[in-house]
Amino acid sequence: MKKIGMYPGSFDPMTKGHMDIVKKALTIFDEVVIAVLENSSKTMLFKPDERKKMIEEIYVNDERVRCISLGSKLTINLAEEISAQGIIRGLRAMSDFEYEFQIANINRSQNEKIESIFFTATDKFTYVSSSMVKEIALYKGKVEEFVDPVVQKELEKKFS
Numbered sequence: 001m002k003k004i005g006m007y008p009g010s011f012d013p014m015t016k017g018h019m020d021i022v023k024k025a026l027t028i029f030d031e032v033v034i035a036v037l038e039n040s041s042k043t044m045l046f047k048p049d050e051r052k053k054m055i056e057e058i059y060v061n062d063e064r065v066r067c068i069s070l071g072s073k074l075t076i077n078l079a080e081e082i083s084a085q086g087i088i089r090g091l092r093a094m095s096d097f098e099y100e101f102q103i104a105n106i107n108r109s110q111n112e113k114i115e116s117i118f119f120t121a122t123d124k125f126t127y128v129s130s131s132m133v134k135e136i137a138l139y140k141g142k143v144e145e146f147v148d149p150v151v152q153k154e155l156e157k158k159f160s
């Protein structure tokens, strides 16, 4: 049976930190489905469609990765719908842990068959976040170290 992992998140925009988690997840799962969150309390720079399009472009040559919208569904329900065996999340620091632990327990309360699987960030990406990347781009700094060229181009367009 094909092992499917769902990686939910805001991805506003996708960073090399996220990409590193996808790469690690592909050592365990046959397919990684990235689910882009639409309704969030956070203010987003990119529209859900724009975020999804960038991700699709990044992984255009890798059929093991695809991207879907979370829509107005609960993450765990969407994971069941797409027959995912696990929910993928990334951990950068202890500060991520408390929040992630809480979310994992909430998800388990809804469906105990789907486990949350955590991958730890590689050293050089521990401090990379979407918000940091947006801040650098806003002030015309260099972002190529932190994002794929596809994202770099879109950030330049947004802030030009």
Ligand code: ADP
Binding pocket: 008, 009, 010, 011, 012, 015, 016, 017, 018, 020, 021, 037, 088, 089, 090, 091, 092, 096, 120, 121, 122, 125, 126, 127, 128, 129, 130
């Ligand atoms: P959310 O708004 O749902 O936290 P994000 O897009 O910010 O969504 O992140 C999605 C997941 O990826 C989270 O589990 C987050 O901890 C993880 N993540 C984000 N950046 C990194 C990084 N640089 N290294 C490892 N994991 C990361």
